[in-house]
Amino acid sequence: MTSPAGTTSRGRGAHKRRALGSRALFLGPGLFYVTAFMAIPIALIVSYAFLTRGRFGGVRLPLTLESFTRALDPVYLQVLGNSLLIATTTTVLALLIGYPVAYAIARMPSRWRTIALVLVVLPFWSNFLIRTYAWIVLLNSEGPLNKALLATGLRDEPIGLLYNRGAVIVGLLYAYLPLMILPLYASLERMDWSLLEAATNLGASRIRAFFDVTFPLSLPGAMIGAIFVFVPSLGNFIVPELLGGGKTVMVGNLIRDQFLKARDWPFGAVLALTMVTFLILLFALQAAVSRRINGPRAHA
Amino acid sequence: MRRSGVAGAIAVSAALLLAACGGSTSSDAGSAAAGSTLDPKADLTKQTLTVSNWAGYYPEDLPAKFQTAVGAPLTIANHATNEEIMGKLTAGGDSGIDVAFVSGQYAQALNDAGLLEPIDPALIPNLKNLYPEATQMPFDKGNKFSVPYTWGTTGICYRSDLVPTEPTSWNDILKPAAENKGKITMLSTERWLLLPALKSLGYSINTTNADELAAAKELTLAQKPDLLAYDDTTFYTRLVSGEATMVEAWDGWCNYGIAEDPNIKFVVPKEGSDLWSDTMVVLKSSKNKEAGMAFINYILDPANHAWVAENILYKVPNQAAMETEAVAGMSAAYPNMGMTPAELLKEEAIVDLGEQSSAYTKIATEVTSG
Numbered sequence: 052m053t054s055p056a057g058t059t060s061r062g063r064g065a066h067k068r069r070a071l072g073s074r075a076l077f078l079g080p081g082l083f084y085v086t087a088f089m090a091i092p093i094a095l096i097v098s099y100a101f102l103t104r105g106r107f108g109g110v111r112l113p114l115t116l117e118s119f120t121r122a123l124d125p126v127y128l129q130v131l132g133n134s135l136l137i138a139t140t141t142t143v144l145a146l147l148i149g150y151p152v153a154y155a156i157a158r159m160p161s162r163w164r165t166i167a168l169v170l171v172v173l174p175f176w177s178n179f180l181i182r183t184y185a186w187i188v189l190l191n192s193e194g195p196l197n198k199a200l201l202a203t204g205l206r207d208e209p210i211g212l213l214y215n216r217g218a219v220i221v222g223l224l225y226a227y228l229p230l231m232i233l234p235l236y237a238s239l240e241r242m243d244w245s246l247l248e249a250a251t252n253l254g255a256s257r258i259r260a261f262f263d264v265t266f267p268l269s270l271p272g273a274m275i276g277a278i279f280v281f282v283p284s285l286g287n288f289i290v291p292e293l294l295g296g297g298k299t300v301m302v303g304n305l306i307r308d309q310f311l312k313a314r315d316w317p318f319g320a321v322l323a324l325t326m327v328t329f330l331i332l333l334f335a336l337q338a339a340v341s342r343r344i345n346g347p348r349a350h351a
Numbered sequence: 352m353r354r355s356g357v358a359g360a361i362a363v364s365a366a367l368l369l370a371a372c373g374g375s376t377s378s379d380a381g382s383a384a385a386g387s388t389l390d391p392k393a394d395l396t397k398q399t400l401t402v403s404n405w406a407g408y409y410p411e412d413l414p415a416k417f418q419t420a421v422g423a424p425l426t427i428a429n430h431a432t433n434e435e436i437m438g439k440l441t442a443g444g445d446s447g448i449d450v451a452f453v454s455g456q457y458a459q460a461l462n463d464a465g466l467l468e469p470i471d472p473a474l475i476p477n478l479k480n481l482y483p484e485a486t487q488m489p490f491d492k493g494n495k496f497s498v499p500y501t502w503g504t505t506g507i508c509y510r511s512d513l514v515p516t517e518p519t520s521w522n523d524i525l526k527p528a529a530e531n532k533g534k535i536t537m538l539s540t541e542r543w544l545l546l547p548a549l550k551s552l553g554y555s556i557n558t559t560n561a562d563e564l565a566a567a568k569e570l571t572l573a574q575k576p577d578l579l580a581y582d583d584t585t586f587y588t589r590l591v592s593g594e595a596t597m598v599e600a601w602d603g604w605c606n607y608g609i610a611e612d613p614n615i616k617f618v619v620p621k622e623g624s625d626l627w628s629d630t631m632v633v634l635k636s637s638k639n640k641e642a643g644m645a646f647i648n649y650i651l652d653p654a655n656h657a658w659v660a661e662n663i664l665y666k667v668p669n670q671a672a673m674e675t676e677a678v679a680g681m682s683a684a685y686p687n688m689g690m691t692p693a694e695l696l697k698e699e700a701i702v703d704l705g706e707q708s709s710a711y712t713k714i715a716t717e718v719t720s721g
Contacts, residue, residue, distance in 0.1 A: 106460070106706065107437040130720045193592045211533060214580050296580025297539055300720045308719075312541070313712040314434055 093327065100320040108314040118321040127305070131325070134301040137216065137291075138284040141223040145231040145280045146273060148224075153235035153272075157242075168236070171229050179226065183293050186222055187213065190294075214296030222290040227283060231276035238272025239265070270344055274337055282330060302326060389471050389640055396422035398642035403428040403436055404452040405629075410658055417649055423642040433457050440466060440634065449637035450646050455490040455628040456542075458497035459703040467496040468633040474644035477651035484692035485668035488628055489700040497630035498647050501603070501665040504626055504690070504698050505543060506619040508605035509597040510590055510612070521551040521620045524597050525574050532577045534596040536589060539581035541708075541715040542701055543625075545571060547599060550622040556699050559707040568714045572721055581719060590615050601627070602687045606664035609685055617687045619698070626698040628668070666690065 100118055102110035121127070156167045174182060188194055192209035200206050212218060242265065250260035288303035295301075302322060309319030400417075406429035410416075414425040430436040433454050439446050440461060453461065461467050472478055478494065491497045507518045515530050524535050525547055538544060542556065548567035549556050558564060579595050587608035589595035600608075605617040631650065633643035650656060656672035659665060660681065666688060672678060682689030704711070 104709070105441075106708075107441040108434070109438075109442070126717050126720050191592065192594050296578075297582065297719060298575065298578060298580060305716070305720060308716060311432075312434060313716055314438070315709070315712065 096320045096323055096327075099316055100324055102317050104315045104317050106314075108310070108316060110316050115317075118315075118317040121318060122321045122325060127322070130300055130305055131302055133216075133299070134285055134303070137220055137223070137299075137301060138281050141220050141227065141284045142231075142277050142281045144220070144224050145228050146277060149228055149231035149235055149276065150269075150273070153232045153239055156232075156236050157239035164240075168233075171232050174225075174229065180289065182226070183222055183290060186218070186225070186294055190218060190221075213294060214298060216295070216299050218294040219291050219299050219301075222294040223284045223287060226287075226290065227280040230279035230283075234272045234275040234279065235269060236272075238269045242268050267344070271341060274341060278333070278337060281333075285330075286326065389474060389644065391473060391641075393641035395642050395645055398423045398639035400425045400449050400639050400642045400646055401428060401447055402426070402450045402452075402646060403430050403439070403448045405430060408452065408629075408659075408663060410662070417646065421642070421645045421649055423639065423645070425646070437461075445636040446634070448634055449639045450631055450633055450643045452500060452629055452631055454701075455488060455497065455499070455630050456701050456703040458630045458632050459490040460705075461632060462491070462496040463703070463705070466635055468635045468637065468640050468643070469496055470494055470498060470633070470647075471644055474641060475648040475651065477648045480651050480653060480656070480669045480671040482668050482670045482673075482692040484696045487696065488626065490628075490702050491630070497632045498651070499628045499630050499668040500650065501659060501663070502626065502628040502668050502695060503602040503666050503687075504619055504624045504695060505538075505546060505599065505601050506605070506617055506624055506687075507597055508587065508590060508600035508608060508615060508617050510593065510595075510614055511616045512614040513593060513596045517616070518597055518618060519621055521547040521622050523620075524599060525551055525570060527574075527577050527597070531596055533579055534594070535578050536580050536582040536586045536595050536598040537571075537574070537578060538583050538586075538599050538601075539715065539719055540583055541711040543599065544581075544715050544718060545711065546625060547571075547620075548574075550620065550624060553622070556625055557702050557704060559704060559710065561710075564710055564714060568718060571718050575718070575721070587611075587615075602690070603663060603665035606685045606687065610664070613684075624698050626695050626700040628700075660688070664688070666695070668692070 099110050101114050101116070103113060103115055103117075105111050152171075156164055156171075159167060189196055190212040191197070192211065192213070194212075196212065197209040201209065246264050246268075247260050250264050251257065255263065285301075286303040286306075288301065288307045291297075291299050291301045291304055297304075302325075306319050306322045306326070309315045309322065313319075400423050402425060404427055409427065414427060417423070417425045428448065430439075436448075436451055436453055437457055437460070440448065440451060441464065458467070470478075475498070478498070481494075481499070485499050485502070486492070486494050488499065488502075507521075507524055509518055511517060513534075515528065518524065523531075524537070527535055537547070545564070545567045546556050548570040549558060549563070552563070552566055552570065554560070554563045554567065579589070582589065582598070586595065586598040586600055587604055590598060590608045591611045600617070602617055605615065608615040609617070631647050633640055633647070637643055651669060653669065653671035653675060656667050656669040657675045657678050660667045660672060660678045664681075664685060667673060678688070
């Protein structure tokens with residue numbers, strides 16, 4: 052004798068099991084990929100950070116904290132500070148330049164929008180290294196910019212546009228600006244523009260309407276854009292090497308050099324861990340801020 | 352090459368870490384001094400050879416020509432730096448490489464680790480082509496485990512038409528005159544970064560004295576604001592464009608600049624410099640040692656070795672090759688090709704410093720980061 056209740060509960064149980072099964076099926080590949088190629092390498096980096104360097108790379112016993120204390124040396128803290136400063140400046144500039152661009156594109160007639168968006172991503176069609184070399188050609192003391200400047204007679208000596216912190220920021224900004232524009236555009240494009248009308252109808256000036264309505268609504272896009280620009284800028288080692296002339300060292304260069312030149316893997320591992328920890332904190336902060344922005348709406 | 356930041360850094364480290372997994376055990380092989388058991392009558396057509404060399408450091412048709420001449424099929428793997436090939440060779444187990452091209456001090460380190468097969472003169476009759484001086488290099492006197500492929504020194508490469516006075520001393524780039532400030536590049540590779548300062552202070556380039564290294568570090572750091580850039584690979588093109596007027600350069604690389612602009616000149620500063628050599632070594636783990644020796648013998652053939660001088664513009668330690676008409680005539684256009692072995696041997700050879708070499712890497716990191 053089977054009660055109807057029993058049937059339902061058994062049926063529900065089977066349904067649950069099936070759901071669990073299909074969930075595992077869907078999650079499996081991604082979970083495996085992340086575990087294999089993210090968790091294991093990071094676990095390795097963590098373990099290497101506590102070991103002693105091998106002469107030609109690699110690591111050996113004994114366990115030591117030497118690499119950690121070395122990372123606290125002012126020389127390296129300065130590199131980290133320098134990297135943060137460069138990445139932050141790049142991000143702020145990208146926001147200042149990218150916002151008006153995204154805004155203008157979002158307000159364009161739709162057939163122009165597609166063309167504008169294609170133009171934004173156009174640089175990605177050619178290799179990053181080649182585009183960075185192009186800046187060397189453009190900015191060097193014998194390059195067209197300096198030649199033009201000398202020809203005008205305004206200066207009689209070429210100016211040093213290359214191999215300094217400014218050149219590194221210019222290069223990073225150029226490389227990652229599209230990553231700021233695209234998410235900003237996405238959030239602006241989705242916006243309900245009638246809200247602006249409502250604001251002006253209620254007597255807000257256009258500037259006030261922008262800061263009270265448009266800007267807060269585009270903030271999630273701005274935040275994603277900022278992360279997209281900040282994170283790769285912080286870790287970049289090609290731009291500082293090529294446009295900074297190897298004199299402006301960023302933490303990415305330092306890590307790369309520990310593995311490929313200095314063969315000091317434990318120290319490189321410590322530096323990489325510092326970056327990872329730092330970025331996790333940054334993402335936590337971003338999540339907290341987004342929750343505050345989206346929070347009230349979620350409850351409504 | 353487009354690497355997005357952290358992900359890229361992690362990916363690179365991860366790859367290296369994984370690579371190391373299999374290899375952190377050090378091999379306990381005996382030293383190269385142990386007697387060899389090579390068979391002079393081995394059938395070379397039964398052996399296959401894998402050689403690792405710097406990219407572009409050998410003729411493209413070398414594998415085909417070698418197989419025709421010797422009988423063993425040859426595969427060439429490329430490495431970009433000494434560090435890269437050292438990583439492969441010291442990872443433990445069989446790297447699959449039979450013959451490797453490494454700089455002298457690295458050959459010395461490999462031998463100390465017991466990884467090299469002793470050179471068997473009976474299988475390399477062309478050793479007789481080497482200059483007597485080429486057997487006297489401090490990292491391997493008597494060519495017991497390495498045979499030199501190229502040799503040279505480091506100096507100042509400069510635009511004679513753009514500098515007010517021609518450089519004669521390392522101090523000319525360490526403490527440049529006002530006109531040259533911001534137009535100087537330095538090599539940033541560990542041993543060469545400190546070389547100008549060490550020589551200018553009168554110290555050995557192989558010093559492990561902490562005070563001497565500290566003094567050299569200070570001098571090198573003080574020079575940094577006057578530099579255009581640290582540059583190990585494109586310094587001669589900067590001279591050609593006029594962006595730089597004086598650069599620390601290896602003799603052969605300066606020749607690449609001279610080839611494009613005859614106003615470019617090379618000088619070994621009066622305080623002296625280094626003697627470097629890129630060498631060929633046969634790995635103990637190789638199963639094709641006879642073919643490996645035959646490869647070295649093939650390279651030492653005057654015509655084959657002369658190719659290197661003519662095309663790479665490096666001096667080769669092979670008297671018969673250097674005296675061929677084509678090479679002997681090169682010193683008119685490239686004066687440093689005419690440096691004699693005796694002149695080269697006067698310079699201080701870079702030798703391996705064992706565990707002490709990490710002091711140099713550390714200082715190099717600190718100088719470029721500071």
